Structure formats: structure tokens, C-alpha cells
Amino acid sequence: MRLLRQNPDGVEVVIHASNVDPGAAALSVCDVPATEPRHVGNAEYAEFALDFCRRNHIDVLIPPRRLTALAGRAADFAAIGTSLMCSPLAAVRTLTDKVATYESASAAGIPVPPWRAVNDAEGLYRAVAELSRTDEHLCIKPSGEYSAFGFRVLDDRPLTLATLLAAPQPIASVDAVAGALRRAAEQGDRIPELLVMPFLDGPEISIDCLSAPGGELLVGIPRSKQGRFRLLLDDPAPVAIAERLVRHFELAYLTNTQLRHRHGEPVLLEVNPRPSAGLFQTAFADVNLPWAAVRVLLQGDSGLRQPPRLGACLAVAEAVMEVAPRAVVPDPVPAPVIRTAESILAPVTHTPGALPVGVP
Structure with missing residues (x-):
């Protein structure tokens, strides 16, 4: 937001930001805060975003999340006067799936680490056995776009005092992860595709x-x-x-x-x-x-x-800044209930005569 406001062309920028959490810090520093509805599929989310941009006269929309819902809809946004900043839908679909990313990149001659996709305990044990032949530490993480959530270094070594007294690390034993997968399967939970690969320190x-x-x-x-x-x-x-x-x-x-x-x-x-x-x-x-x-x-x-x-x-040092007191941000105009990840939808408007622009 600061970089867009301090743009070298001296254009005045008005920033609308939305989040599913009305207490999100970004909503305290944007110009116009709004909350996003939760719990939706891509079609409903896209309709929410289109309606939001139409009602707020958004010039540029920069979405850092829910890209699969918005990519490919540039013409729909253009029809209401909004420019959508997004890569092609085919690329977004591939790159939000690490298995598809590695397959496509490898086919193009780009070096990727060895990996195995698993979704059950037996597959996990097989993957660990195959990849352990390289004598590298292994890790596991979701194949989808989950940021750092779900990442664990696989380590079956006994806990030492030195490890106990060190800073905590995202470590789990193979048996513990396998047990979690088995319990999830028994309870009928949906298990996302997981990648097992060398831990690249x-x-x-x-x-x-x-x-x-x-x-x-x-x-x-x-x-x-x-x-x-x-x-x-x-x-x-x-x-x-x-x-x-x-x-x-x-x-x-x-x-x-x-x-x-x-x-x-x-x-x-x-x-x-x-x-x-x-x-x-x-x-x-x-x-x-x-x-x-x-x-x-x-x-x-x-x-x-x-x-x-x-x-x-x-x-990189921790900093403190004063923001507006946490307050309940009004919900959007009633619309179909929409499922969203916890992210900021970052549209922007401009004052008359100013160059339109947008912010994440």
C-alpha cells in the first residue's frame, strides 16, 4: 500500500481492501475497509468480486488469493470498468498445485527436486523408503496453495536435550504423520494431496x-x-x-x-x-x-x-505502528454466501482525473 501511495507519478490512490477477518491489520491502514463473506465456491466468489468492484467503482483489482476464481474473468471485469491484474487461468491452475507445477517445469527442462505425492499412510511409508536412499532429510507439505501451513520436517530421531532447548521447529515423525493420515481416513475426512521431498536447507x-x-x-x-x-x-x-x-x-x-x-x-x-x-x-x-x-x-x-x-x-526487524481501534467493518451488500481463504482482496479506486491504480 505504501509503495502505491508513494508512486513516482504522483497519482493519488484510494485503496479499498477486504478480508474475511474484520480485525485484519490491513483493514486498519487502507482507505476503505470491507469484509468478505466466507464459505463459497469459485463462481460465487467471482460474482461477489464483480459486484464489489461495480458498487465501489474500482479501477484496478489486485487479488493475492482466490486466483482460480478470478483468473480468466478479465473481460467480465473490463465490462464494468475494472482492470484485473492476474495471470492466465491455465497458469494459475497449474501453479496452485505443486505436483502439476513440478511436472510441467520438469518437462520444460527446469530442475526440480525429487518428490512423491501421497494421500495415505501406506503411500507415505513407500515415499519415505524410496527417497531416503539419497540420505537426505525429508519433509512433507500440502501440494495445494497453503503457504507454510502443513509443512513438517520428517525426523524419527529421539529428542535430545539440545533440540529441546533450541528454538521450536516444525518437526514430526513419520509414524506420527502416518497415524494422522490413518485417523483422518477412518473419520472420513478429506485428505489433501501431500508432497514428500528432500528438505532443502x-x-x-x-x-x-x-x-x-x-x-x-x-x-x-x-x-x-x-x-x-x-x-x-x-x-x-x-x-x-x-x-x-x-x-x-x-x-x-x-x-x-x-x-x-x-x-x-x-x-x-x-x-x-x-x-x-x-x-x-x-x-x-x-x-x-x-x-x-x-x-x-x-x-x-x-x-x-x-x-x-x-x-x-x-x-528484517519487528516494528510497531499505531492503527485505528479494532472495529466491526460492515458486511458487504447482501450477496450469495462466498467461501474465501483468509486473504486480502485488494482493489483500488482513484479520485477524478487521477490515473487509476490498485494494491494488494
């Missing part, structure tokens, strides 16, 4: 990408993440991998590619067809990617004339 490299529709990478800013530190890498190698992925999936606007190293070589961790949560850090490269994306969407020109400034080392 070491710095993660996250490349924030801005691209034009059709998959032309305009700029990629890689940042190495380790603990509280971020290094804006002056290294073309990870950007080259991100460029191949952007072109392969024909990604548009703001997306993010994450890599890790295995045996000294970079491999794909995941591709997010949405802006990353750490996108604000790219401001230290002297670029305003959110505003550049809005310009690409509305004008076909990013406005970026200088290459990003790379090599900076950043420290």
Missing part, C-alpha cells in the same frame, strides 16, 4: 518478477533469505531460471519464483502467480514494482528506465 532465493502479458520478463529482483537477513543478489543465474518459468507459464504482472539449492545446484521450490508477501523489500532496489505493474496493466509501459540497484543487505 540453506538460504532460500526468492525472485520477485514483473512481466508483461504473454510471459515477457521485464525485471526480476532476487533476494536471498536466511534468518532475519535479506541480500538483494547481484546474480543473473536465479533470474534466468525465473525468466524461463515466466515465459513457460506465460505469467503476467507480479509473480514470485522460489528456489533452493540441492547438491550445490538451484532447484525449483515453487512459483506463485501472485505478488509475494515480501515484495515491499524490492523498494530497497530503488524500484517500485507494484506501481510499475499497474502501469503495465493500464498503459503497457512499466515506466522503469533504470536497472534495479542490487547487492544491498537488509535486516
Whole structure:
């Protein structure tokens, strides 16, 4: 939001933000807060978003969640005067499924880690037996878009005092995970597809990408993440991998590619067809990617004339800011009940005469 408000063109931006949680912090710092209804499918969610944009005269909609509901509906939004910032539906469907992502990326010659998809205890044991031959620690995580939820490092070693006294880690034994899967099956619970793969330790490299529709990478800013530190890498190698992925999936606007190293070589961790949560850090490269994306969407020109400034080392520290007191935000105009993930729907309006723009 800050980067859009502090855009280099000096355009006044009015930010509407919505969340299923009326107490979400983002609703305290946007200009016009709103709550999203819960519990819906994609069709109902898309109708909610269209109605929201129509009633609020939204110029640009930047959705960081529920992309499968909105991708492919650009013409519907354009008909009501809203520009939708989103990659193609085919890419969104593939990239919100890690199995499909790895299959497609591997077929395109992009290095991926070994993996196995499981959804029951027996499959888990088989996957662990097969992948353990590499003598690497293994991990398990949902194949769908769950952020860090559901991630566990698989570790059957006895608990040591040193481990007990160290910072807590997301660790679970293979038997404990297998037991959870068996109990879920016995209770008739839906079990999502899970990935078993090597645990790729070491710095993660996250490349924030801005691209034009059709998959032309305009700029990629890689940042190495380790603990509280971020290094804006002056290294073309990870950007080259991100460029191949952007072109392969024909990604548009703001997306993010994450890599890790295995045996000294970079491999794909995941591709997010949405802006990353750490996108604000790219401001230290002297670029305003959110505003550049809005310009690409509305004008076909990013406005970026200088290459990003790379090599900076950043420290991420906790900060405190004052926000408006928590209050109940009015519900949207009555509409079909809609199921949404806990995310911010980020549309934007503008004052008369100002360039329309949007924010996540």
C-alpha cells in the first residue's frame, strides 16, 4: 500500500481492501475497509468480486488469493470498468498445485527436486523408503496453495536435550504423520494431496518478477533469505531460471519464483502467480514494482528506465505502528454466501482525473 501511495507519478490512490477477518491489520491502514463473506465456491466468489468492484467503482483489482476464481474473468471485469491484474487461468491452475507445477517445469527442462505425492499412510511409508536412499532429510507439505501451513520436517530421531532447548521447529515423525493420515481416513475426512521431498536447507532465493502479458520478463529482483537477513543478489543465474518459468507459464504482472539449492545446484521450490508477501523489500532496489505493474496493466509501459540497484543487505526487524481501534467493518451488500481463504482482496479506486491504480 505504501509503495502505491508513494508512486513516482504522483497519482493519488484510494485503496479499498477486504478480508474475511474484520480485525485484519490491513483493514486498519487502507482507505476503505470491507469484509468478505466466507464459505463459497469459485463462481460465487467471482460474482461477489464483480459486484464489489461495480458498487465501489474500482479501477484496478489486485487479488493475492482466490486466483482460480478470478483468473480468466478479465473481460467480465473490463465490462464494468475494472482492470484485473492476474495471470492466465491455465497458469494459475497449474501453479496452485505443486505436483502439476513440478511436472510441467520438469518437462520444460527446469530442475526440480525429487518428490512423491501421497494421500495415505501406506503411500507415505513407500515415499519415505524410496527417497531416503539419497540420505537426505525429508519433509512433507500440502501440494495445494497453503503457504507454510502443513509443512513438517520428517525426523524419527529421539529428542535430545539440545533440540529441546533450541528454538521450536516444525518437526514430526513419520509414524506420527502416518497415524494422522490413518485417523483422518477412518473419520472420513478429506485428505489433501501431500508432497514428500528432500528438505532443502540453506538460504532460500526468492525472485520477485514483473512481466508483461504473454510471459515477457521485464525485471526480476532476487533476494536471498536466511534468518532475519535479506541480500538483494547481484546474480543473473536465479533470474534466468525465473525468466524461463515466466515465459513457460506465460505469467503476467507480479509473480514470485522460489528456489533452493540441492547438491550445490538451484532447484525449483515453487512459483506463485501472485505478488509475494515480501515484495515491499524490492523498494530497497530503488524500484517500485507494484506501481510499475499497474502501469503495465493500464498503459503497457512499466515506466522503469533504470536497472534495479542490487547487492544491498537488509535486516528484517519487528516494528510497531499505531492503527485505528479494532472495529466491526460492515458486511458487504447482501450477496450469495462466498467461501474465501483468509486473504486480502485488494482493489483500488482513484479520485477524478487521477490515473487509476490498485494494491494488494
